[in-house]
Structures are given as C-alpha cells and as structure tokens.
Amino acid sequence: MPYRTDIIYRFDGTFDGVLCCxxxxxxxxxxxxxxxTALDEQTxxxxxxxITTDNAKAERIRYAFPLKASNYAYEYAQKAFLSRxxxxxxxxxKFIYLGFKFGKTVMxxxxxxxxxxxxxxxxxxxxxxxxxxxxxxxxxxNNVLVSVIEPKNIVLPIISSHFTxxxxxxxxxxxxxxxxxxxxxxxxxAEIIPVDELSLPSADSTxxxxxxxxxxxYNTIAIEERYNxxxxxxxxxxxxxxxxxxxxxxxxxxxxxxxxxxxxxxxxIEKQY
Amino acid sequence: MELIDKLKTLAMSAxxxxxxxxxxxxxxxKTDGIGNAASCGICHSFAADGRCISLLKVLMTNYxxxxxxxxINRISNDVPRARFTPDELADITINFxxxxxxxxxxxxxxxxxxxxxxxxxxxxxxxILRNKYKFNGYIHAKAIPGADSELISRLGMLADRMSxxxxxxxxxxxxxxxxxxxxxxxxxxxxxxxxxxxxxSTEIVKYKKADKFAPAGQSTQMIIGATPDTDFQILRLSEAxxxxxxxxxxxxxxxxxxxxxxxxxxxxxxxxxxREHRLYQADWLIRFYGFESGEILDDNNQNFNPxxxxxxxxxxxxxxxxxxxxxxxxxxxxxxxPGIGVNSAKRIITARKTTALDYPxxxxxxxxxxxxxxxxxxxxxxxxxxxxxxxxxMRQLMSASTVKQLESQGLYLPNDYEQLSFFDSExxxxxxxxxxxxxxxxx
Numbered sequence: 139m140p141y142r143t144d145i146i147y148r149f150d151g152t153f154d155g156v157l158c159c160x161x162x163x164x165x166x167x168x169x170x171x172x173x174x175t176a177l178d179e180q181t182x183x184x185x186x187x188x189i190t191t192d193n194a195k196a197e198r199i200r201y202a203f204p205l206k207a208s209n210y211a212y213e214y215a216q217k218a219f220l221s222r223x224x225x226x227x228x229x230x231x232k233f234i235y236l237g238f239k240f241g242k243t244v245m246x247x248x249x250x251x252x253x254x255x256x257x258x259x260x261x262x263x264x265x266x267x268x269x270x271x272x273x274x275x276x277x278x279x280n281n282v283l284v285s286v287i288e289p290k291n292i293v294l295p296i297i298s299s300h301f302t303x304x305x306x307x308x309x310x311x312x313x314x315x316x317x318x319x320x321x322x323x324x325x326x327x328a329e330i331i332p333v334d335e336l337s338l339p340s341a342d343s344t345x346x347x348x349x350x351x352x353x354x355x356y357n358t359i360a361i362e363e364r365y366n367x368x369x370x371x372x373x374x375x376x377x378x379x380x381x382x383x384x385x386x387x388x389x390x391x392x393x394x395x396x397x398x399x400x401x402x403x404x405x406x407i408e409k410q411y
Numbered sequence: 412m413e414l415i416d417k418l419k420t421l422a423m424s425a426x427x428x429x430x431x432x433x434x435x436x437x438x439x440x441k442t443d444g445i446g447n448a449a450s451c452g453i454c455h456s457f458a459a460d461g462r463c464i465s466l467l468k469v470l471m472t473n474y475x476x477x478x479x480x481x482x483i484n485r486i487s488n489d490v491p492r493a494r495f496t497p498d499e500l501a502d503i504t505i506n507f508x509x510x511x512x513x514x515x516x517x518x519x520x521x522x523x524x525x526x527x528x529x530x531x532x533x534x535x536x537x538x539i540l541r542n543k544y545k546f547n548g549y550i551h552a553k554a555i556p557g558a559d560s561e562l563i564s565r566l567g568m569l570a571d572r573m574s575x576x577x578x579x580x581x582x583x584x585x586x587x588x589x590x591x592x593x594x595x596x597x598x599x600x601x602x603x604x605x606x607x608x609x610x611x612s613t614e615i616v617k618y619k620k621a622d623k624f625a626p627a628g629q630s631t632q633m634i635i636g637a638t639p640d641t642d643f644q645i646l647r648l649s650e651a652x653x654x655x656x657x658x659x660x661x662x663x664x665x666x667x668x669x670x671x672x673x674x675x676x677x678x679x680x681x682x683x684x685x686r687e688h689r690l691y692q693a694d695w696l697i698r699f700y701g702f703e704s705g706e707i708l709d710d711n712n713q714n715f716n717p718x719x720x721x722x723x724x725x726x727x728x729x730x731x732x733x734x735x736x737x738x739x740x741x742x743x744x745x746x747x748x749p750g751i752g753v754n755s756a757k758r759i760i761t762a763r764k765t766t767a768l769d770y771p772x773x774x775x776x777x778x779x780x781x782x783x784x785x786x787x788x789x790x791x792x793x794x795x796x797x798x799x800x801x802x803x804x805m806r807q808l809m810s811a812s813t814v815k816q817l818e819s820q821g822l823y824l825p826n827d828y829e830q831l832s833f834f835d836s837e838x839x840x841x842x843x844x845x846x847x848x849x850x851x852x853x854x
Contacts, residue, residue: 240765248762249772272454276510283509303440304447304548308509348506354415358422359468360458363667363682369461373454383512384456 142168146182149189149227151175153219156227157196159189160234169235173227199234207237207244214245214260220292221259229255267296273374274301275383276310277338278345283310284338286381294321294330302328349383356384412493418503420493424473424484425519427669428576428632429662433465433514433549435627436571446508446515446548448571448627453514466517466551467504471495471532475521479589481578481637483669484521494523497536505544515549515571516540526557530566537569549627554600556592563603564624572627572659575601577652580645584638587674604629605656628659635690636683637666637675641713643704646693650704653697663690689715696721699753700746718817723749723808726786733786734793737773738763749808750783770794781807 147162147170149155159173171184180186204212215230223229232252237244247253270293276283283305287293294314301310302323313320313336320333341349379385412420434452454463472494473484483490500516507513518536520529533552540546552570554563567573575597579585582594604625611624631652633645649661665682668675693715696702700722707721708714716724726733726749735744737759745756758776762768769789774780784794785804806814 243765246761247765248758248776249766249768251775254775273456274511278510285511300447300449305445305509306440307443307445348503348510351415351418351503352507352510352512354419355422355467355469356456356458356464358419359426359464360460360462361426361667362460364460364462364665364684366461367459370457370459373461373463374457382456383510 142166143171144184145170146180146184146186147173147189147227148186149173149175150191151177152191153216154193154196155189155191156219156230157199158191159227160199160231161195162187162189163231169231170228172225173231203234203237206241207234208242211237211242211245214256217260217263217296218256220295221263222290223255223259223262226259229259263291263293263296266291267293269375269378270297271300273378273382274312275381277341277349277383279339279341281309283308284336285310285312286336287312287314288316288377288380289314290316292317292319294319297321298328298330349386353384414499414503417493417495417499418469420491421469421471421473421495424490424521425468425470425517427483427664427667428468428517428519429462429664430551430574430630430632430660431463431465431468431517432572432630432660433551435659436549438547438626440547441545444545444547445505446546448515448547448549455511455513465514466549467507467513467515468517469495469500469519471500471518471520471529471536472523473521474523476524477522477589477591479578479592480672480674481588481634481666481669488669495536497532497539500536501539501544504540505546508546508548515546515551517551519553520555522555522557526555527559527562530555530558530562534562534565534569537566541569551627554604556596556600558600560600560603563600564607567604567607567625568622570625572630573604573625574630574632575604576632577648578632578634579638580633580640580648581638584640588637601629601631601656608657629656630658630660630662632662632664634666635663635687642686642690642693642715643708643710643713645690646697646704646708649694650697661694663687663694685717686715689717689721693721701743718809718813719805720749720810722747723782727804727808734788735786736788736791738767738790748783748786750779750781750786752777 145168147159149159156173159170163169170187171182174180174186200212203215211233215233218226218230218233229252233244233256236247236250236252240247244253248257266289270287270289274285274287274297276285278284292314294312297312298321301312301321305323306326309324311320311322313333315336318332318334319330320336321328321330323329432452433448433454434450436448437450438448440447452465454465456464458464470484472492473490474492474494475482475484475486478485478487482488500518504513504516508515516537518533520533522529523532533555537550537552540550549572550570551572551574552566554566554573554575556575563573577597579588585592585594607624608628633648635645645663652658652661665684665687666676666680667682668678668680693702693704693707696707697704702722702725706725715721719727726747732744733748735748737745742756742760745751745759746753751759755773755777759768759773759778762772762776766772767790768776770780770784773783773787773789780794784797785799785807809817
C-alpha cells in the first residue's frame, strides 16, 4: 500500500518530538508533506495532525536507529536538528527512513539527495560552530568571562566541550542572542539555559587596557603592501565582526544590514534544492 | 616606554614572519591548567592583509647584533627598539588567551648580547607560561641559530613547534645578503631539532610520561623574490626539507622591500604575490597530492606558468594519461584531476561504493566540473556536448581573473566552450520542415 502523503505533522519543536513524528509515520504508513511547529504557519490545505511527544516512542527510535544505522548517523540527525534549514525535520525523517532501509551504508550514499543535503546542512552547522571557536571574544567582568554571539544555527551544544576544557578553571558565559539561550560554566559545571536578555556593566580599566592592547596588535600585524580586504572577508565573514573586540568601534547598530548580505554560503544550498 | 608601544614595536618587527599556524598537536587541558590545543589549528582573526592571526606573534626584542640585509631589524636599520620582560609578555599572552583573542604565543627574537643569552630569555618567558600559569595552549618558538644545543633542547621541551628560518634558498644568496649566517649555521639547529624529535618519539615509547619535544614538529620560511633563485630551486629545496628533515611546513614569504639596499630590489617594488601563491600551490601538491617537484617543474621549465596553476599545468602536459573513469580510478589518480581536491576525491571513493556516479552526482560531491570535465569519464562516457578544443580547455582551466587580465591586454580567447546546448549555432535552428514534421507526427 502506498504511503499517505497529504498530511501535515505539528510537533513541539524538540528533537524527541521529531523522533515521535518518525514513529508515527512508521506506524501509520504516512510520509507527511510538511512537519511544522506551533509557531510556523500552515502553507497548504492538508489536514494537520498533532504529534504529542512521548518519551517511550522517542526512546524506541533512539535505541533502534543507531543500532541499525550506526552512532555516526544518529549524531548527524542530531546535528542537523541544530541547523536553521527550513525543512530540517522532514529531511531528518527521510534520512532516518534511509538509515533503517540501508543500514550503515546510508553514510556512504553521498550522491543521494537526502543524504547529500544532510551532509551539507551538518557541514554548515559545523562550519559556523568552528567560526565561533575562532571568533568568540570574551570580556572579563569581575573575573567572569562573558561573550555575546548571534549565530544562525544553534552552536552552543557543539562548542561547549571546547571551551569548558580550555577554560576549565575560569567561570564563563556565552550568550546566544539569536536563540535566547546561554552556555554557562561555573564551579566546573556547564549548562545551557534559556536567557531572554543580558545587560552587561561597562568594562573596567583592566579590561579596557587589554582590549586596547589587542586592537593595537591587530592593527600593527597587517602588512600594508599586501592589503587584501576581500581575502579577509572570505576568511572572516563580516557578520562575525559585530561582536569582535578588534572591530568594536567600527560597528554600530546601523550596520546590522551588512551582516545579512555577507553570508551567502547557505543560500546556495537552499537554491540548489 | 609604555607597554602598548612596546607591543606595537615588537609586533611590527615580527610581522614579516609568515608562519602563524597553531596546528599539529592535540592536547587536552590539565586539571589545574588553562588552555588546550587542537590539531587542526584555530585562527582567531584575520588581518587586513587577509593573513590569519592565530598566535600572538612578537619578538622578545628587536635589538639585534646582526646585519642581514633583507631584515627590518638589522643593526644598521634606524627603527625604534624595544624589549619585553619575560613577565610582561607572559601576562599579555595569558590575558589575550583567556579572552579568546589568540591560540598561543609565537616567540622569536633579535639577537641581544649573544645567541645563548637570547635563548635563555625566551626560555624564561616560556617557563613562566608553562609552569607558573600552567598554560597548555600552543607555543611556537624560533630556535636561535648559534645557541647552545642544550638550550635549544630546553626550548623545545617548552614549545609545541620550533622553527629555524632559512630565508634565502642558496648559499650564494646568503653570502651576499646575510654575511653573518651560513647554510651550515642554519641547517645545524634544524638537524638538531629533527634528531631530538626522533629521539623523543622513542623515549615516549619507552616511558609513557616522557615530556614531548616540539610535538607539533618543525617549520621554516624562505623569502621569495629577494634573490635570483628560480622556483624550481626553491621547490626542490622544500621537497628535500620535507623528506630529509621531516619538516611539517615550509612557508614562503614574498619579499617586501624594507629600506633601500643596493643588493636588493628597490623600495616600492611590488611583492611577488602570484609567485608566492604558485609556490604554495606546488607545496600542497607535494604534501597532499603525491606529486614530486620534478613533475611540477624541471630544468627546462624552472619557473611557474603565471596563467595556469601547477596542477592544471601538469595535467595539460600529460593529456595522455586522461581521461580517467571516475567509477574505477584509484584515489591517487583522482587527486591528479584538475577540479578534484582531497575532499571531493575522498567523497567520490565513498559514494561510488553505493552507486555508479554520473556528472550531476559529481557536482553534488563538490567537484569543479568546469575544470574536471576534460579529464574524466563517467560510466565510460564523456560529458554530453563537450567540445574539446585547445582554446576552450585553456580558458576553462585559467582562473576568471587571469582570463580577464589577458582579455584586457587584447589577447583573443575564443569563447567556444558552451556545452549541453542543442541550439548553439544558426545551423541547428529548427527549419520550417521540422515544424511541419512535428505537426504531422512524421519523423
């Protein structure tokens, strides 16, 4: 019997919720045409089915999928969920189907459209996470290091281990302004918590001193004869500059539009599919 | 002198060193420490010249007793001089590191008093970082030629990577421009470091706890364009360094005139950036693509083709080896196709296990078909509609900027490379008869 496709799933926006969508889809033999959250607007006239998140159902997929398709594949599904790709839930569902069908081989099927898109969006997440490993700038307020970021994908779970290991004996916080969440590390314990707003005190003189030293170093180290702003922008897209100490004075609120223009890498993927 | 001015002066003096990598060692933090190291290396910013800033790259001091003509810090050059104390430098490093500005320290120095004293100053800075601050991040230290081997050895135990700069690729050039240095005085510390790294790796096998000597290996730098050495000489030298001294990296630095010197290109000469770029491309071919220097250049072609990158250049001179079948060719051969890099070659190997690949698949895997199309077959077939003419191939293999440049010079490059077009010329236009056939259904 062919799978029913004229239906839309609505779930609660969690990864377990996606797994429950997968479960429902297997049981009812249907592939939804869309998977949306309560916040999304319905774009077609197909009926909506509410999928309630049930830990027991999610657990069955969480147990069976890695067993059949490898932990590596499961990790990919998890990472893809952090992406800002618009139809990632449906993509993950199709990917899990392929995983159950082909087993471990699914990770070799790079020419398959679903798997290929999975790899591209996971790469995109990883790449952005790596950019933040590079370009996060902390400021010290009473010995607590604080950083503000505005990523497009959710990167905190990926960069967490890097910073907690590196700054093991410090206290720090990375505030993700675009997703209203923050990674906090205090007393050797790391947590990701929802934070709506963060107001920071002004920097003290020691902090300002190191900022100035860094700016001085940054401005000195370039070789004028090799000036190459295009190369710099390729390596360090302008949207990251906003929260970087070395550009702090260059940037003000009006420049917000620039950042939208400068990261086109993702649009390419979207155009392709 | 204010600290900020010292930093400016000593960064200014260090900036001509090309190396700023933090790669080659993976290390977790220790319980009471700060910092770790990732083997891929992490860049923390990019300067206005597009070069990565990974490490705090400064000199201990820019006072120097030598008079190397190409160097900005030569004794006869009139520049402001400064000197860090070991404590100052360690404090800046740690505070920059905490704020995620840098991945570690790149420490070099002009020679004050004598090489041994200079080396001791560097060792002191590094031991403050490693022992007082328990710093586990990356440290790149320049070995000071002429320093006692015991000191070099101590320096290497504190650093992750060590380097000795060759700077000039031949003894003749050295005699001319760096009268205080000789080929021997440069290669000796390099040899020492290589030997220590090898000894150390056997010590680690014997005693698990043995400290590591320069775990991220050794690198060097050569200046390009200050002397008449050819690209082939330079490339052969790098190849020998990779093989003989197991160097991790050789850096090339386009010469930028630092003051007027009779023996050197005059001030205002543009740095030979394209030549430097080609050398890096060739360097990559040697390290990652299995090429040998003799394949890239030879005695008759001692310099790079300015219009084609070395890999394309090799491919067009070895057309006899192509085309190759994507679904069967071994990895080594895939790597030699222009438009296929290390990543896409690996993806091809993986993906072809599950299905026979065709041209659209290659595009998905990240192959640059514009260049690769002339050298490959998919399922035994050339790409549909592909016209192979010499002019078309050349045009596709050259970078867009090169094509533009040539055209602005009035060079004719026929634009006959369009593919997959059924109606690309007048004679293929459907005729009246064709329309009639369509209507009547007659074929």
